[in-house]
Amino acid sequence: MSSPPYDTIIIGAGMSGLAAGIRLAQFDQKVLILEKHYLWGGLNSFYKQAGRRFDVGLHALTNYVPKGTRGTPLIKLLRQLRLRHDDLRLCPQGHSLIRFPDCQLRFSNDFEELRQEVGERFPDSRDGFARLIQLVADFDAFDPKDTTTGARSVLSEHITDPLLVEMLLLPLCYYGSAREGDVDWYQFVILFRSIFQEGFARPEGGIKPLLDLLISRYRELGGELRMKSGVRSILHEDGRCQGVTLDDGAELMADRVLSSAGWAETMRMAGQQLYEQNVDEDELGRLSFVESIFVLDSEPKDLGFSSTITFFNDAPTFEYCSPQGLIDDRSGVIASPNNYLSDTPLPEGIYRLTNLANYDAWRSLGAQDYISAKQGCVNQAIEVSKKYGIDPRPHQVHQDAFTPCTVERFTSKPRGSVYGATRKRLDGNTPLEALHLIGTDQGLLGVTGSMLSGISIANRHALVPHQAK
């Protein structure tokens, strides 16, 4: 035990870990963030390929509100990290679409637009939709009394038209449900606000400038960040967490540890016994995605794709489940960062396509088959999605795709489950004292959500009792 102890060690330099780190370093804690990968950002990192920089995940930053808005999650987040709204250089979306075979709903960062669209397309559900908005407004999603009710049943109670129920669920499931076939009602409320009532934006330049800002802020405050430093195990004695052991065997001690590695991984690091007692493998999320990225020789809007995000479902009902085969081509998300409102156009056209994917099916492929399966799936996915977007292939100058296996490899999320475990740990507690969960498995998802998760757990468990030193 050579090194002096830290106040807080944070496992993972994803969005939640960085945000928690900044919060604690602001109050002069001695903080260390340990990241297994050689890059930070986790599920929302970036990578270089063929001379270009790609964002791993970023379709949209949710919760967008303009500068000067009061009291919403984005504003609280900025405040807690002491950032200016302008620092994020957010470009708002133009508009987005929810498309089913015979019906389409358009929405934007002005919620009125969706309300009107619903009223026009589904006149019988107009009152029901108004009641739903009221329910969302009245619900305390950050201290929910009930976390087991699914949104489907609540929606069906109020909305008479089943197609509208499916159409509302499509974007909200894709952007944050860890649960198959449905989304938890309390998560629906969070997502409804963050996607429909607030909105989408993109930081100018993608995720990297935002990550650079977080990293430099963290370092200025004296925070320490070590890359390629995977945590192998969590040290504890008499039920209290004491520090971590790294993959290279080094032991680092801390007053407390915050982990963004997910519930199951965190318990595994805490030892076989705690894993067996606390991890229910049925609660490991099964949902993952294949994402294809096309670089185009033209602006997507000049090729006929002008929405910022299009959520499509090629059937009257929407099945949000881990598919039987490699992917489910019947539904998906199409995103184009070119279609955010920005004064600086992107140098090239980008078209991204996301489909649900089955981890086990991908895992079982050999190396050769894996590569050809990837190409086959991309082509298969385009055949359906082009009805709702475009066929990007004639204009493609570069293409990349990643699978659940890629997600698992680069973020250590078991089974590549992007939205983590189906059961969230909203209080951030674990069976060990001084070990707390942040990020995806704590309960808040997405770029904005995971940062808020890091902040709120840091405040609650690492800052308030301890306060500034």
Next chain:
Amino acid sequence: MTRDETILAVKDIISTIAPDEELVGLDTAVPLRDQIELDSMDFLDIVMELRKRYSVQMPEEDYGELNTLDSCADYLMPRLEGQELKLQNA
């Protein structure tokens, strides 16, 4: 620290924790909450920043003293006596 300096010290803390807020022209007699966007989390940050910069220990029952800039000055002046003003956003 004089009364004006004490008020400046508090304002400087507020502009650190809330860089988007406009603080010019704040009325010292009117509750801060009525003039700018501050929630309970923000007040906690003010308390922690006072502790960090000036070693002022503020027990929870005193948080109400941060209501207006005037009440801040009344409360903090005796506690900041002899200390130097530390500005981060000068």
